[in-house]
Amino acid sequence: MEIDRRHFIAALGGAAAVKLMSHEARAEALEAYMMQELNTQAAKKFPKAADIEAQIETRSYRRGVGNLFLTTQANAKVKKLDPMPRKPTFIDFLRYRFGQISNHVLQSANRAMKTGMTEEIILACLLHDTVHALIKTDHGYWGAQMYAPYVPEKTSFAIRYHQALRFYEDKKAGYEYPDLYRNLFGEDYVPAPHIQADYKMLLNHKWYMEPRLVTVNDLYAFEPGVVVTLDPFIDIIGRLFKDPKEGLGNDNSPVAHMWRTMIIPDNPL
Numbered sequence: 093m094e095i096d097r098r099h100f101i102a103a104l105g106g107a108a109a110v111k112l113m114s115h116e117a118r119a120e121a122l123e124a125y126m127m128q129e130l131n132t133q134a135a136k137k138f139p140k141a142a143d144i145e146a147q148i149e150t151r152s153y154r155r156g157v158g159n160l161f162l163t164t165q166a167n168a169k170v171k172k173l174d175p176m177p178r179k180p181t182f183i184d185f186l187r188y189r190f191g192q193i194s195n196h197v198l199q200s201a202n203r204a205m206k207t208g209m210t211e212e213i214i215l216a217c218l219l220h221d222t223v224h225a226l227i228k229t230d231h232g233y234w235g236a237q238m239y240a241p242y243v244p245e246k247t248s249f250a251i252r253y254h255q256a257l258r259f260y261e262d263k264k265a266g267y268e269y270p271d272l273y274r275n276l277f278g279e280d281y282v283p284a285p286h287i288q289a290d291y292k293m294l295l296n297h298k299w300y301m302e303p304r305l306v307t308v309n310d311l312y313a314f315e316p317g318v319v320v321t322l323d324p325f326i327d328i329i330g331r332l333f334k335d336p337k338e339g340l341g342n343d344n345s346p347v348a349h350m351w352r353t354m355i356i357p358d359n360p361l
C-alpha cells in the first residue's frame with residue numbers, strides 16, 4: 093500500500109510531534125494509519141460477522157488481549173518496558189504503559205475540552221480506552237472498575253457505559269454508528285445481550301448523556317494537524333484524579349492488582 097508521507101506526518105501532529113515519538117510508537121502509529129487508510133479504500137464494503145469469526149483460527153492470539161502483552165506486527169517482538177517510578181501515578185501510566193492508545197484518548201479529551209464538556213466528561217474521555225493496555229474485551233466495564241476508586245462517580249459511569257452506547261446511534265446527540273465497528277465486528281453484528289440490556293437501561297437513566305458524550309468525543313482517526321499534549325489536562329487530573337499516596341498498585345485497593353499487572357506484565361505468574 094502507498095503511504096502519503098506528508099499526510100501521515102501531518103496526521104501525527106507534524107514533524108515535531110513525530111520526533112518525540114519512540115520507534116515503537118511510530119511503528120504502531122503507522123500500523124493504525126494503514127488500517128484506517130485500508131478501511132477508507134475499502135469504503136462501504138464491510139465483512140459479515142461470520143467472516144470475522146472465520147479469522148479467529150488464523151491468529152496466534154485473541155483480539156481481546158491487552159496491548160501490553162503482545163505485538164500484532166508481523167515478525168516484530170515485544171520490547172523491554174521502561175521501569176515505573178516507585179509510587180506511580182496515573183500520568184506515569186499514561187507515559188510508560190498505555191502506549192499508542194494515549195494518543196487516541198488525548199485527542200478525545202481535547203475534543204471534549206474544545207466543545208465545552210464538564211471536567212468529569214473530559215476526564216472520562218482521557219481515561220476511556222486506556223484499559224486496552226490490560227485487556228480489550230468488555231473494556232468499558234474493566235476500565236470503569238479499574239478507575240472507580242480514584243475518580244468521580246460520573247466519570248466511571250461514563251467509562252463503563254460508553255462501550256454499550258458505541259453500538260447505538262444517537263444522531264441528535266451527534267453520534268453515528270461508526271464504520272470502524274462494521275469492520276471490527278461485521279456489518280450484521282448484533283451486540284451481546286448484556287450490551288443490549290445496558291442500552292435499554294441507559295435510555296431511561298438520568299446520566300444517559302455522560303457515556304453518550306464520551307462516544308460523541310470518541311475518535312478513531314488521527315486528526316490531521318492536531319498536536320495534543322498532556323498539558324491542558326494536568327489541572328483537571330489534579331482536581332479530579334485521586335492518586336493514592338502509596339502509588340497506583342501499592343495502595344491495597346480492590347483494583348490494585350490491575351495496576352500492578354501493568355507495572356510488571358513480564359512476570360510469568
Ligand SMILES: [Fe+2]
Pocket residue numbers: 220221231254255
Ligand atoms: Fe472504547
Ligand SMILES: [Fe+2]
Pocket residue numbers: 196220221310311
Ligand atoms: Fe475510544
